Amino acid sequence: xxxxxxxxxxxxxxxxxxxxxxxxxxxxxxxxxxxxxxxxxxxxxxxxxxxxxxxxxxxxxxxxxxxxxxxxxxxxxxxxxxxxxxxxxxxxxxxxxxxxxxxxxxxxxxxxxxxxxxxxxxxxxxxxxxxxxxxxxxxxxxxxxxxxxxxxxxxxxxxxxxxxxxxxxxxxxxxxxxxxxxxxxxxxxxxxxxxxxxxxxxxxxxxxxxxxxxxxxxxxxxxxxxxxxxxxxxxxxxxxxxxxxxxxxxxxxxxxxxxxxxxxxxxxxxxxxxxxxxxxxxxxxxxxxxxxxxxxxxxxxxxxxxxxxxxxxxxxxxxxxxxxxxxxxxxxxxxxxxxxxxxxxxxxxxxxxxxxxxxxxxxxxxxxxxxxxxxxxxxxxxxxxxxxxxxxxxxxxxxxxxxxxxxxxxxxxxxxxxxxxxxxxxxxxxxxxxxxxxxxxxxxxxxxx
Amino acid sequence: xxxxxxxxxxxxxxxxxxxxxxxxxxxxxxxxxxxxxxxxxxxxx
Numbered sequence: 001x002x003x004x005x006x007x008x009x010x011x012x013x014x015x016x017x018x019x020x021x022x023x024x025x026x027x028x029x030x031x032x033x034x035x036x037x038x039x040x041x042x043x044x045x046x047x048x049x050x051x052x053x054x055x056x057x058x059x060x061x062x063x064x065x066x067x068x069x070x071x072x073x074x075x076x077x078x079x080x081x082x083x084x085x086x087x088x089x090x091x092x093x094x095x096x097x098x099x100x101x102x103x104x105x106x107x108x109x110x111x112x113x114x115x116x117x118x119x120x121x122x123x124x125x126x127x128x129x130x131x132x133x134x135x136x137x138x139x140x141x142x143x144x145x146x147x148x149x150x151x152x153x154x155x156x157x158x159x160x161x162x163x164x165x166x167x168x169x170x171x172x173x174x175x176x177x178x179x180x181x182x183x184x185x186x187x188x189x190x191x192x193x194x195x196x197x198x199x200x201x202x203x204x205x206x207x208x209x210x211x212x213x214x215x216x217x218x219x220x221x222x223x224x225x226x227x228x229x230x231x232x233x234x235x236x237x238x239x240x241x242x243x244x245x246x247x248x249x250x251x252x253x254x255x256x257x258x259x260x261x262x263x264x265x266x267x268x269x270x271x272x273x274x275x276x277x278x279x280x281x282x283x284x285x286x287x288x289x290x291x292x293x294x295x296x297x298x299x300x301x302x303x304x305x306x307x308x309x310x311x312x313x314x315x316x317x318x319x320x321x322x323x324x325x326x327x328x329x330x331x332x333x334x335x336x337x338x339x340x341x342x343x344x345x346x347x348x349x350x351x352x353x354x355x356x357x358x359x360x361x362x363x364x365x366x367x368x369x370x371x372x373x374x375x376x377x378x379x380x381x382x383x384x385x386x387x388x389x390x391x392x393x394x395x396x397x398x399x400x401x402x403x404x405x406x407x408x409x410x411x412x413x414x415x416x417x418x419x420x421x422x423x424x425x426x427x428x429x430x431x432x433x434x435x436x437x438x439x440x441x442x443x444x445x446x447x448x449x
Numbered sequence: 450x451x452x453x454x455x456x457x458x459x460x461x462x463x464x465x466x467x468x469x470x471x472x473x474x475x476x477x478x479x480x481x482x483x484x485x486x487x488x489x490x491x492x493x494x
Contacts, residue, residue, distance in 0.1 A: 017463050023470040030474060162474070168481030210470055280492070287492030290485040297482075343492070 005208070007090030012212035018147040018220070020210055025140030025159035027207025028095050031200040032102055032136040033166015035075075035129070036293075038068045040174045044187035048116060051187055059118055067109075067125050069388065074130025075137065076385025082135050083378025084240060087142060091211045094139035099204030102132025106197030114190040125193075136204070137163065137381070141361045142374030146214050149370075150223050152362040153312075157304025160358040164297030170196075232313055232434075236442040237369030243376045246437050248367050251430045256360055256383040257390075258427030259319055262327070262420045263353025265391030266346065267292065269399070269413075276409040277334045278342070288343065295347040296354040303355025304362065312363035313434060319352040320428035327421035331414035357384075367437050394419065 042064050049055045086094040105128030112120030140159050148155035177195055181188030219225075225235050243249050266273070270292055271285040280288070307315040326345040333342040360380065365373045395416050402412040 015463070017467055020463075020467055020470055023474045026474040026478075030478060162478075165478050165481060168485045169477050170481075172481060172484045206473065284492045284494075287489040290489040291492060294482065294485055294489065 005089075005093040005096050007092070007213060010090055010092040010212050011215050012218075016212055018214075021140070021144060021147050021212065022155065022158040024091075024095075024207045024210035025144055026162040027203050027210070028098060028136045028140060029159050029162030030166045030169060031204050032098070032133045033163040034170030034174075034196070034200065035068070035071055035133055036164075036167035037170035037174060038071070038125070040171050040178075041189055041193075044178060044182075044189050045113065045121075048113065048187055048189065051185060063118060067121060070122055070126030071130040071133060072388040073385050074127055075133040076382045076388075078131045078134025079138050079378035079381040080134075081378075082131075083138055083375035084372075086135060086138055086378065087372060087375045090213055091139050091143040092208050094135055095204060095208035095211060098132045098136030098139055099201050099208065100132075101128050102136060102204065103197040103201035105129030105132055106193045106200065110190045110193035110197065113193060134378070134381070138374050138378045140211065141377055142370065142372075143211065143213055145361065145365050145370055145373055146218075148220075149225070150220055151305070151308050152365050153304040153306070153308040153359060154301070156361040157301040157358040160304070160361075161297055161300040161354075163357070164293070164300050164354050167293055168297065173199075231436055232311060233366045234369055234437065234442075237371035238367075238376075238437055238441050239443055240372040240375040240379065242441045242443075243368050243372065243437075244379065246441055248434055248437055249376070249380070251434050252360065252363060252367075253380055253383045254430040255316055255427050255434075256356065256380060257387050258423050258430070259316070259323075259353065259356035260384050260387035261391040261394065262323060262424050262427075263296075263350060263356070263391070264387055265393075265395035265416070265420070267296070267350065267353070268392045269395050270346070273413055274339075274342075277413065278337065278339050280339075288346075291343065292346060292350045295351040299351025299354035300358035303352065304358035307359045307362060312359055312366055313431060315355070315359050316363075316431040317428065319356055320424045320431060323349055323352055324421040324424040324428070327417045327424065330417050331411075334410070334413070367434070369443075371443065 042061060045059060045064055046061055047054045047058055049058045054060075082094075105124045105126075108124030108128055109121045110124070112118065112122075112124055141156055144155040144159055145152045174192055174196065177192040178188040181191040238246070270289050271282070274280055274288045275282065275285045303315055303319075326349050330342060330345050333339075333345060361373065361377050364376050364380065368376055395413075398416045398419065399412045402415060403409060
């Protein structure tokens with residue numbers, strides 16, 4: 001089994017169609033993206049004993065909030081520490097291991113829910129699931145970049161779009177299954193998680209069967225590697241250890257951190273924000289969240305593909321400059337009660353939030369080459385973990401602070417948005433400071449890829 | 450079977466696999482997007 005999963009058994013035969021690799025990657029990302037839909041479990045998990053309403057002994061919402069935070073934190077750690085291993089064993093083994101971790105995480109969480117043991121849910125969904133998230137997220141990235149040297153943004157954008165799209169599948173699937181399994185004595189969470197664990201394992205396993213790596217020296221027909229005129233695209237390679245010694249790596253860390261922090265905080269508060277600012281109904285607010293999810297997903301493929309034409313640096317300049325303008329303008333749209341402009345502004349912001357995730361692997365490839373891009377990407381994802389804490393904390397605490405100091409709820413988001421705009425300007429400065437990597441960091445005697 | 454026929458058969462199998470692989474991910478994604486759009490429409494109603 002292990003032999004069939006290793007890199008040597010997944011080398012593509014001559015004539016293999018490289019367009020089979022994006023659906024293989026999507027099999028993984030559409031499944032692990034389910035993590036973004038975790039909130040659909042929150043309410044039913046907070047009333048496992050009371051069933052129709054929380055009862056004494058039921059888990060609280062803050063206790064449950066840690067499950068998602070833990071999963072994202074472990075995602076970053078697993079990607080950082082597992083990146084090199086993923087590069088060594090190849091995508092098939094990595095995808096299979098991700099499938100085992102992610103699905104077993106759901107099943108262990110299901111057992112935890114069934115026995116009403118919260119640490120078991122933390123272990124399952126948070127730790128095991130988080131390992132599956134981290135390994136699964138980076139597993140197809142370097143393979144896609146190697147298959148699509150001519151369109152790396154499009155290739156990684158397609159896969160990472162799947163992570164955004166995973167919630168769009170996971171949320172209605174979970175809701176439908178819970179409806180099916182619920183009864184007068186059960187919310188149906190435990191069997192739902194178990195069924196999803198099995199379904200997602202099958203789906204991810206199929207992805208691991210489809211994926212192939214190109215043989216050494218392969219290039220698409222007619223592909224001409226970038227010439228010296230493309231200063232920000234190297235034809236050389238930097239190892240992960242050496243990449244960590246470059247200022248470029250830390251500048252990109254700041255770039256990703258700022259972009260994610262600005263988006264993730266709003267994503268978590270979007271429903272409450274639009275209800276408090278425009279007095280819309282909770283159902284309409286849920287529609288707003290759904291709309292943002294679609295823009296988050298679509299932005300991943302749109303912006304990453306666009307970056308193939310306008311360059312990664314320029315793409316991030318647009319993210320940060322346009323994002324800052326929109327964040328500065330959003331409170332004004334609120335004061336004018338112009339809900340259409342407000343929705344449009346946040347739709348664009350969320351598209352750039354998704355685009356930031358999807359464009360970063362190609363940016364890394366441009367600067368550090370293809371040899372260790374997956375491992376370098378893995379370490380960079382710690383910026384996501386940090387932003388996953390910083391974003392919600394910034395939004396929530398600033399809002400709470402203002403409300404307790406007498407600011408009206410409808411106005412409590414203004415300061416937050418101005419802070420987000422400033423954060424984006426910090427990201428803009430970091431992005432503008434990115435220069436080609438110094439010659440001393442490049443791998444010696446390594447042929448260009 | 451000559452070489453040309455073998456190659457033609459391999460290409461058609463590859464195309465079938467390609468279509469199936471994209472349907473395997475495309476159908477669930479389209480379902481999820483459609484469901485989300487249906488819910489998002491409530492924002493404008």
